[in-house]
Every structure is written in C-alpha cells, then in structure tokens.
Amino acid sequence: MTLIPIKLMPRLRGGTSLWIGGGLVGLAVFVAIAAPLIARTDPVMDANLMNAEIPPGWEFPFGTDAQGRDIYSRIVYGARISLTVGVGSQILNSLIGVSLGLTAGYWGGWWDDFVTALTNLMLAIPSLIFALAIMAILGPGLSSLLMALGLTAWSYSCRIARAQVLSLKSQGYIQAARILGYGDLRIMFTQVLPNILGPLIVIATLGMGTAILSEAALSFLGLGIRPPFPSWGSMLSEARDQINTVPWLSIFPGVAIFLTVLGLNLLGDGLRDILDPQSTTRRS
Amino acid sequence: MAEPLLALDDLAVHFKVGSALAGGVHTLKAVDGVTLDVKPGECLGLVGESGCGKSTLALAIMGLIPPTRGHIALDGRDLAQRGRLETARTVQMIFQDPYASLNPRQTVRRTLADPLRIHGVTDRAEVEARVVDIMAKVGLRPEHADRYPHEFSGGQRQRIGIARALILKPKLVICDEPVSALDVSIRAQIINLLLELKDELGLAYIMISHDLGVVEHVSDRVAVMYLGRIVEQGGWQEIFENPRHPYTRALIAAIPDPFHRAAVSARAKARGEVPSALDPPPGCHFHPRCPLKADICVSQDPPLEPVAAGHRAACHFRDRIG
Numbered sequence: 001m002t003l004i005p006i007k008l009m010p011r012l013r014g015g016t017s018l019w020i021g022g023g024l025v026g027l028a029v030f031v032a033i034a035a036p037l038i039a040r041t042d043p044v045m046d047a048n049l050m051n052a053e054i055p056p057g058w059e060f061p062f063g064t065d066a067q068g069r070d071i072y073s074r075i076v077y078g079a080r081i082s083l084t085v086g087v088g089s090q091i092l093n094s095l096i097g098v099s100l101g102l103t104a105g106y107w108g109g110w111w112d113d114f115v116t117a118l119t120n121l122m123l124a125i126p127s128l129i130f131a132l133a134i135m136a137i138l139g140p141g142l143s144s145l146l147m148a149l150g151l152t153a154w155s156y157s158c159r160i161a162r163a164q165v166l167s168l169k170s171q172g173y174i175q176a177a178r179i180l181g182y183g184d185l186r187i188m189f190t191q192v193l194p195n196i197l198g199p200l201i202v203i204a205t206l207g208m209g210t211a212i213l214s215e216a217a218l219s220f221l222g223l224g225i226r227p228p229f230p231s232w233g234s235m236l237s238e239a240r241d242q243i244n245t246v247p248w249l250s251i252f253p254g255v256a257i258f259l260t261v262l263g264l265n266l267l268g269d270g271l272r273d274i275l276d277p278q279s280t281t282r283r284s
Numbered sequence: 285m286a287e288p289l290l291a292l293d294d295l296a297v298h299f300k301v302g303s304a305l306a307g308g309v310h311t312l313k314a315v316d317g318v319t320l321d322v323k324p325g326e327c328l329g330l331v332g333e334s335g336c337g338k339s340t341l342a343l344a345i346m347g348l349i350p351p352t353r354g355h356i357a358l359d360g361r362d363l364a365q366r367g368r369l370e371t372a373r374t375v376q377m378i379f380q381d382p383y384a385s386l387n388p389r390q391t392v393r394r395t396l397a398d399p400l401r402i403h404g405v406t407d408r409a410e411v412e413a414r415v416v417d418i419m420a421k422v423g424l425r426p427e428h429a430d431r432y433p434h435e436f437s438g439g440q441r442q443r444i445g446i447a448r449a450l451i452l453k454p455k456l457v458i459c460d461e462p463v464s465a466l467d468v469s470i471r472a473q474i475i476n477l478l479l480e481l482k483d484e485l486g487l488a489y490i491m492i493s494h495d496l497g498v499v500e501h502v503s504d505r506v507a508v509m510y511l512g513r514i515v516e517q518g519g520w521q522e523i524f525e526n527p528r529h530p531y532t533r534a535l536i537a538a539i540p541d542p543f544h545r546a547a548v549s550a551r552a553k554a555r556g557e558v559p560s561a562l563d564p565p566p567g568c569h570f571h572p573r574c575p576l577k578a579d580i581c582v583s584q585d586p587p588l589e590p591v592a593a594g595h596r597a598a599c600h601f602r603d604r605i606g
Binding site: 171172173175176177178179180181182183186190191194195 | 343346348368369371372373376377379380381384385386387388389390398399402403445448449452
C-alpha cells in the first residue's frame with residue numbers, strides 16, 4: 001500500500017490529542033520566544049534576599065526561591081533551555097539517524113549489517129548513561145548537552161528510516177527512477193525521503209519529550225545546565241533539599257516539565273494519526 | 285537481416301537464497317540460459333506463469349541485476365560497457381501496477397521533467413515543450429501536468445507511466461504486464477495506445493505477460509518461458525497455429541475461446557502446479573505436468589531446436605506434436 005497523500009485525509013483527524021498537544025507545545029514555544037516580554041524580572045540577576053521564599057501569591061504567582069528570585073520568571077526563561085535542548089538534540093539525532101537508516105536500507109549489504117549492529121549497540125546502552133559519560137568528558141553547558149543528547153538517541157529514527165526504505169524499495173517508482181538513470185543519492189532524497197517523512201517527524205516529536213526529560217535529569221544530577229541559569233532540571237536540583245519546607249520550588253518546574261513533555265507526546269501521537277495512515281492504533 | 289536492438293546470449297541470473305546457518309544456501313536459477321533477440325521496431329511477447337523469471341529477465345536487461353552468466357548486447361554494445369545514463373536513453377520500462385509505480389509526492393510535470401534534467405536537457409523551454417509533447421502523445425491534457433498521481437484514475441496513471449518511459453526517447457520499451465492491473469474496459473485503450481506509439485515513434489517492445497490473449501494482439505514474435513528457460517519461440521502465427529511445446533499448448537488452451545479458433549483441444553491441459561524454481565525437476569522442467577511425458581524427459585534436458593523457419597521448441601517430441 002502506498003502512503004495516502006495528506007490532502008486525501010479528512011480534515012481534523014488526529015482528534016483531541018493533536019489539539020491538546022499542539023496547544024501545550026504552542027504555549028511552551030510562545031513562552032520561550034516571548035520570555036523577555038512576559039517575564040517579570042531577570043531570572044538570574046534580580047535576587048533580593050528580602051523577598052526570599054515567599055509562597056505563591058498575588059505578587060509572585062509561583063513564589064520566590066531562597067535568593068528571592070521570581071520562580072515564574074525563571075520558569076519562563078527555563079522554557080528556552082528546555083526547548084533548545086529538545087529541538088536541537090532531535091535535529092542532530094534525526095540527521096544522524098535518517099542518513100544512516102536511509103543509506104543502510106537502500107544500499108543493504110555490509111553497510112546495512114554495520115549500521116544495524118551499531119543501532120543495536122546504541123539501543124543496548126542506556127542512552128542516559130551514555131549521555132552522562134559524554135557530559136563528564138565535555139563538561140557542563142548547553143552545547144555539551146546538545147552533543148550528549150543529540151549523539152545518543154538516533155537509533156530510533158535510524159530504525160524507522162531503514163524499515164520504511166526497505167518497504168518502499170521495491171515500489172515501482174523507485175525502480176523507475178533507477179531505470180531512468182537517477183543516481184542513488186537523488187533517489188534517496190527525491191523519491192524515498194519525501195515518502196517516509198511522516199513517521200520520522202512523529203519519532204522526532206516524541207524524541208523531543210524524552211530529550212527534555214534527559215536534560216532535566218542531567219541538570220538535576222549537576223551535569224547539565226549549572227546554577228544560577230534557570231533550567232527546569234537545575235531548578236529541581238536546587239529545590240531538592242527544601243521540598244518539605246518550600247514545596248513550590250519543586251512543584252512549578254516539575255509541572256512545567258510535565259506539561260511540555262505531555263504536550264510533545266500528545267502532539268507526536270496526533271501527528272502519527274495524520275501522517276502515517278498505516279498505523280491503525282488510536283484511529284477514531 | 286537487421287542488426288538486433290537487443291541480443292541476449294545464454295543469459296543467466298542466479299540468486300543465492302537462504303543462510304549457511306539455517307538450512308543451507310540454495311541457488312535460485314531465476315533465468316537460466318536465455319538466448320533471445322529483439323529487432324528494431326519489433327514487438328516480442330514474453331509469456332509465462334508467475335515466477336518463471338520474466339520480470340528478473342526484464343530487470344537484467346535494464347541493467348538493474350547483474351547477470352550471473354552470458355551477455356546482454358544493447359544496440360550492438362555490451363550492457364556492461366554502457367553507462368547508466370546511456371542505457372537509460374536506450375531502454376525503458378512500463379510497470380504493471382500504475383498505483384505503486386508513480387511517486388505519490390511528485391506532480392506529473394516533475395515526474396516527466398526530472399529525467400530530462402538528469403540527462404542534460406537544461407533549457408527550461410525545451411523541457412517544458414518535451415513534457416507537453418509527450419503528454420499529448422499519451423492522451424493527457426496540459427492542465428494535468430500539475431496534478432498529483434492520486435488525482436488520476438488507473439488508466440490515466442498508466443498513461444503517465446507510459447509518458448515517463450518515453451520521455452527519454454528510448455528505442456526499446458519493456459512492458460511488464462502493462463494492462464493486467466487495469467479494468468478490462470481500459471485495457472484495449474492502453475494496448476491500442478501502445479501500438480500507436482510503437483508505429484509513431486518506431487519503438488521496439490518486449491511485452492511481458494502471463495496472458496497469451498494480450499500478447500496475441502500485439503506481438504510479432506512470441507517467446508514462452510518456463511522456470512527460467514525459453515521453451516518455445518517463433519512468429520506469433522506459428523506459435524498460435526502450430527504450437528510444438530506441450531506447455532505452449534496448455535497456455536493456448538487456457539485462453540477463453542468461445543469460438544474454438546485455437547487448434548488445441550482440452551487434452552492439452554497441464555496438470556498440477558509450477559514446481560519450485562529452487563528445486564526444478566531434472567531433465568525437461570515441464571515433465572511432471574506434461575501429458576506426453578516419457579523416460580527421456582526425466583533423464584535428458586531437451587535443447588531449443590528449430591522446427592520451422594524462425595520457430596524453435598525445446599521438447600523431445602516437438603516433431604510429433606501438432
């Protein structure tokens with residue numbers, strides 16, 4: 001069966017998960033872009049010990065931390081880091097995974113064996129442990145986070161790309177392109193890739209959620225974004241000791257992570273329903 | 285005699301299947317010693333049941349599968365020495381399934397124009413002119429150019445497939461079951477279109493089909509294939525009126541024939557199923573299904589020998605049939 005072009009699909013398929021997910025992700029993206037406009041104070045510099053540990057209320061909607069900084073403003077700026085890590089690492093993962101999977105599926109032979117073995121190896125190593133090792137070598141910071149998360153989770157898109165290529169390879173139009181004299185790379189980019197893009201976008205969207213969670217975990221462990229910069233994970237890490245006495249320090253970053261990751265997962269699910277008519281799950 | 289456009293000399297394509305660890309490696313002889321030629325402007329019908337190696341033979345001629353043995357000469361030169369682009373400009377293919385053979389994400393214009401650009405036609409006006417010209421030749425209107433494949437019916441899609449095969453002005457077109465996936469009402473249209481284009485452009489065809497009825501209408505000559513080998517070949521009239529191989533007789537007997545035109549009776553029917561190409565019977569591959577089977581058929585492989593001018597059959601009893 002060929003992929004049905006998007007135009008043929010009834011409008012608004014994908015249903016509620018697409019809309020709720022899209023809404024949550026849209027909100028996160030808006031907050032990240034508009035951070036300087038909607039934040040009330042500078043997230044790092046505006047410390048005021050006179051305002052320390054004020055509970056959520058009219059003046060500070062999410063409360064303040066031990067240095068008297070506004071949690072709301074820190075969460076707003078934290079969205080930038082989370083989304084940068086999510087999007088950036090998934091672009092890297094997709095580039096690596098798709099180029100390996102596409103060539104492995106198309107060429108086959110020893111290259112396919114090699115890529116499959118490498119993919120299995122990557123899947124066998126817990127990616128967070130791998131990322132921890134890379135962070136330990138590169139040191140903390142945003143660019144090392146992107147490397148650590150962007151180089152360790154490409155096996156999913158690689159597998160998907162390879163499987164899709166294998167199922168498309170025998171299609172008449174791929175053979176026709178070869179017969180017409182198209183080169184291998186041209187076939188991969190003009191004939192194969194546009195027809196497997198749907199599932200890859202879904203995988204990348206779902207991967208963003210995972211990457212944001214990994215960033216939070218690494219920052220929580222002190223290897224990601226270091227204080228005083230406001231990453232949701234590093235905010236949780238700082239709040240750990242005061243979870244009983246100053247609970248809003250951990251609740252609000254936790255809720256921000258939860259909603260963003262939930263949004264990305266719902267969006268990925270919804271996109272799958274639209275872009276991948278072969279999946280029969282969750283069709284209403 | 286005209287120089288053949290395509291000459292196959294003892295062509296064989298074998299595949300290794302299975303694994304050394306699980307059950308051992310077997311050799312699948314998809315095409316096993318085929319000698320054929322196609323002259324310019326001629327239509328050769330290639331007939332056989334599914335799995336007899338017709339499509340593998342086609343892919344080998346297109347240069348997509350390297351031959352295990354033998355030679356393919358295209359337009360007087362060995363295929364192995366021709367470049368990919370040069371081969372593409374000489375031989376093209378029309379596919380069976382008009383739904384799977386067009387890229388769903390490309391407009392008709394892109395499907396037709398990209399090959400021209402790959403082959404060095406860079407002038408935009410010339411590309412456009414050739415696209416419009418070929419679309420008119422296959423019966424598509426210019427406004428169809430910006431539509432996607434899903435906006436067309438099966439017959440129209442097959443016309444796009446034909447246009448794509450002809451855009452590079454090839455001399456030989458391999459038609460792999462060009463109408464078997466189409467509605468019966470459309471088939472005659474497409475067959476007639478193919479015949480018109482053949483005369484207009486001086487094309488040679490290899491018409492691959494499992495249906496002798498289709499081949500009968502279009503072919504100058506017919507080759508019958510069974511389990512990787514040619515069992516009979518000759519002019520279509522010879523083949524239909526005087527078949528000398530029991531398998532050909534069985535195929536002709538299988539054509540629906542309300543007027544009893546064919547000179548073959550129901551006794552000619554073949555028994556049973558096609559054996560596995562992985563483990564073909566010894567001697568004549570057809571003997572387990574053959575009504576004329578004798579001891580010699582099991583022990584000796586019958587060569588493809590002439591029975592009349594331009595008519596050859598691979599059967600020990602070729603002179604007694606008929």
